[in-house]
Amino acid sequence: MARTIDELAVLSGVSRATVSRVLNGGSVSAKTRSRVEAVLGETNYRPNLAARSLASGRSNVVGVVMHIDPHLLFQDPYFSQLLQGMSSALADRSAGMMLWLGNRSKEDTLGTILSMGLVDGVVVTANSLDDPLVDGLLASELPTVLVGHRKADRTASYVDVDGVHAADAMTTHLISIGRSRIGYITGMPRNVAAADRLAGYRQAMKRAGLSVADTIVEGDFNTPTGVTGAASLLDRGVDAIFCANDAMALGALETIRARGLRVPEDVALAGFDDLEFAARLDPPLTTVRQGVREQGAEAVRNLFELIEDRSRSPRRVLLPTELVIRQSTVGGGPRT
Amino acid sequence: MARTIDELAVLSGVSRATVSRVLNGGSVSAKTRSRVEAVLGETNYRPNLAARSLASGRSNVVGVVMHIDPHLLFQDPYFSQLLQGMSSALADRSAGMMLWLGNRSKEDTLGTILSMGLVDGVVVTANSLDDPLVDGLLASELPTVLVGHRKADRTASYVDVDGVHAADAMTTHLISIGRSRIGYITGMPRNVAAADRLAGYRQAMKRAGLSVADTIVEGDFNTPTGVTGAASLLDRGVDAIFCANDAMALGALETIRARGLRVPEDVALAGFDDLEFAARLDPPLTTVRQGVREQGAEAVRNLFELIEDRSRSPRRVLLPTELVIRQSTVGGGPRT
DNA sequence: TTGTACGCGTTATCAT
């Protein structure tokens, strides 16, 4: 029942320093070590992590900041998967995670995070073009890795997927199956991922010599704007609809079917994210899969490099995406 | 650029103790206070939380443990909402959250959590009948609140919803609309919520004098088992299917429609959870709404009571649920 | 290899 390292020292007849060495893998004679470990075994001692942090200057805890719209957080598995990936990578290093969601003002959150001795570094989701929280973190001394990135983050470490390339590939796919009037439902204009995907769509359309006048409607990543956005696009006579995420594609599918149109014969449909339900839709949805867990894990690994060598230059990682072609674009196959 | 409280003291010409009082709201003369605060303003000092924890014995951080199947965590918004509720209640107290998911062994996780000086208390999800992690937490000195509970947790503080009552109410609703061959797709047998809901179903059926021989099939809370479970039940000629959660109801709906049966005319369908998609199904799904965010927030509030008065007797809270009646059981209304 | 002694930055106790 030893509560402190001093008590352990007394019980095992050595000095506090020796016990500390046993605990942290210093050089101790085999004999002494086994003696201390014997005591350790029968005493269920637990080190005081606050004291350890204070003395060593490291807490072995990293912060995770996901300061986003609660509604989005609720329904989009993206964030759960991101957490899982981070948690997994943290477990590999026996490190802990402090989590901040958007329940306090960004100023308050920032202040807490920057408190000394709390976290060794932080991973923050950067999905807004201007985010004072991200700016504050980057301006601070605290090692910081972004998940996602803004154009201005060229000097920061980040992990992202190449949304431009992915959206370009999807648009190219739609063109390759003979569609030319390809409508696009985008996300919030200030959302970085939305902007990237839109850019990829534009880029592919332009390369194919197709017009994007009147083919783009604005959504907000939620299903209802997929419903209304698709209605608007169908009125303009599109033969394909590419949605910036699966949630909106779900809404678009509703609208298409409500009008008695066939997918993909009349209108091809594509999403982005490959959420769980995408494969279960009727017809199964063509979409883009991004390794969200892997993003989270990579962000943590990236952060640890920064923590262990703070002078290291920023490392920027673009993870690959995968085009998942299903019957909502290539049709013909057996319907489930 | 004062980094420590001592530097602040020198800069403002007072002692370290006085600065500490200003910071923590001790009694200081207005004059002295304003002097210190002036220095404070131009120096962006941030207290060292590790030192504070060590000296005060409190970290103002609580642990949250959700040691569950990653796959479930991915797709079920339950956990996101729970986190949101907790985060919100923590923000009210300016407290932080450490999060542990199931990436390490329960022994390792338990060991870390029980380390001194890390967290002031812990909220843990208890969804398994026997969980060494929960047992270890309850056996420890650390203030602990469960979300959910096992039968044996009568001496612990917990927050839960009355799943028995809710399932009873739903079953009674199905009976009230004239169904008598009511099939039930349950969750994993060792899952507490699943067991509660099943008990509620049985209870209502028994009270109505209806047989449950051959009306219960086992699922696992995921959509595929809803598909297969419903097939099995339909073969037995049921006129209603009650699923232990919405995800399985989604699968059941697929099966029912694939057989060309009408909902609710031929088969009434009910779920549990009221997930986002439930209202969007065709027909909209009758289900049970439980205030998940509220559960999380209440768990945190409960925990703080325990932290502030460790001798306080355990407080057990059962939050109410709400029957959400939609067209999958009462039909007739306008289809969307 | 082991022990001594100091420092980490803060809160809290006790005088004044």
Place this chain on the structure above:
DNA sequence: ATGATAACGCGTACAA
């Protein structure tokens, strides 16, 4: 109201 001063528990130069 304010100021010394002692904890808080651990890591780690430095000395032995």
